[in-house]
Amino acid sequence: MTMQPERGISRELGLGEVVSKTFEVYRRDFAKYFVLFAVVGVIVQVVTTLAQQAFVLPTLPVNPTPQQVSSWFSALFAAFFLLFAVIFIVNIVFSTIAEGSAIKLASEQITKGQVDFGAFIRFAVSRLLSIWALSIIVGIIVFLGLIALVVPGIILAIMFSLALPVLLIENKGVTESMGRSRELVSHRWAKTFGTFLVLGIIVLIASLIFSAITAPLGIIIGPVVNGILSALYQPLFPILMVVYYYSNLARISQPPPGQMPIGPTATFQAGMKLCPTCGTQNISSSTFCTKCGARLN
Numbered sequence: 307m308t309m310q311p312e313r314g315i316s317r318e319l320g321l322g323e324v325v326s327k328t329f330e331v332y333r334r335d336f337a338k339y340f341v342l343f344a345v346v347g348v349i350v351q352v353v354t355t356l357a358q359q360a361f362v363l364p365t366l367p368v369n370p371t372p373q374q375v376s377s378w379f380s381a382l383f384a385a386f387f388l389l390f391a392v393i394f395i396v397n398i399v400f401s402t403i404a405e406g407s408a409i410k411l412a413s414e415q416i417t418k419g420q421v422d423f424g425a426f427i428r429f430a431v432s433r434l435l436s437i438w439a440l441s442i443i444v445g446i447i448v449f450l451g452l453i454a455l456v457v458p459g460i461i462l463a464i465m466f467s468l469a470l471p472v473l474l475i476e477n478k479g480v481t482e483s484m485g486r487s488r489e490l491v492s493h494r495w496a497k498t499f500g501t502f503l504v505l506g507i508i509v510l511i512a513s514l515i516f517s518a519i520t521a522p523l524g525i526i527i528g529p530v531v532n533g534i535l536s537a538l539y540q541p542l543f544p545i546l547m548v549v550y551y552y553s554n555l556a557r558i559s560q561p562p563p564g565q566m567p568i569g570p571t572a573t574f575q576a577g578m579k580l581c582p583t584c585g586t587q588n589i590s591s592s593t594f595c596t597k598c599g600a601r602l603n
Contacts, residue, residue: 318556319550321501324546344533347537354393361389363385364385403427436480468547
């Protein structure tokens with residue numbers, strides 16, 4: 307049975323519906339998501355393994371002298387720094403491209419039902435600097451919140467959980483995306499936490515199972531196989547963010563009954579529909595906004 311495209315999410319989804327819709331979107335273009343994350347996973351795992359072999363952490367001799375301790379500490383710091391730098395760079399480049407591409411891919415699936423795989427990868431690459439800037443800022447804010455009393459960090463993580471989809475789908479700036487994310491999840495703090503927690507548990511279980519499977523395969527084959535198998539669950543989080551983004555967008559986009567837009571944004575050409583969310587003009591036959599995906603009245 308061929309699954310039909312959703313053509314948008316017209317109402318707020320419950321927690322179970324969000325998770326169910328995430329798997330539905332994933333199944334529809336499983337091959338594209340899997341290939342994307344499998345290639346990235348293999349690259350990351352292979353580079354990480356090679357780096358571990360190249361930058362071996364030194365061991366401290368038995369009953370070392372102060373001079374040996376000093377030399378060991380210097381060598382340890384240098385090897386650890388190089389190892390960390392290589393792993394960090396390969397992850398922040400390739401994993402970011404995969405996540406950004408998956409978000410854009412899922413968005414096009416939901417709003418248009420059709421995708422251009424190569425275009426999404428190119429788009430994600432073009433937005434790398436913005437994605438990095440957003441990730442760094444949000445990461446620092448959440449980290450400081452966790453250090454403070456843990457709970458503030460969790461609240462901040464929830465508040466900015468949809469900042470990345472906003473950045474890529476609505477093409478907003480970093481600070482605008484953070485503010486928009488806060489607006490989208492407002493009055494839905496517990497639901498947001500529960501949604502990401504449920505999927506997090508699913509992903510954690512899958513990760514533990516695959517790690518157990520690949521552990522006996524050795525330091526060469528194991529990482530490669532693990533990189534491929536991890537591609538089975540890694541697309542779930544970016545897809546979930548997109549589904550949850552459109553679910554909340556549908557919730558806040560509903561204008562009060564009988565209320566029409568007023569002011570400068572209400573001026574539009576005859577035969578056009580004005581998006582109540584972003585103000586974009588759409589042709590009268592459109593059901594969803596071509597820019598942000600909101601349902602048109």
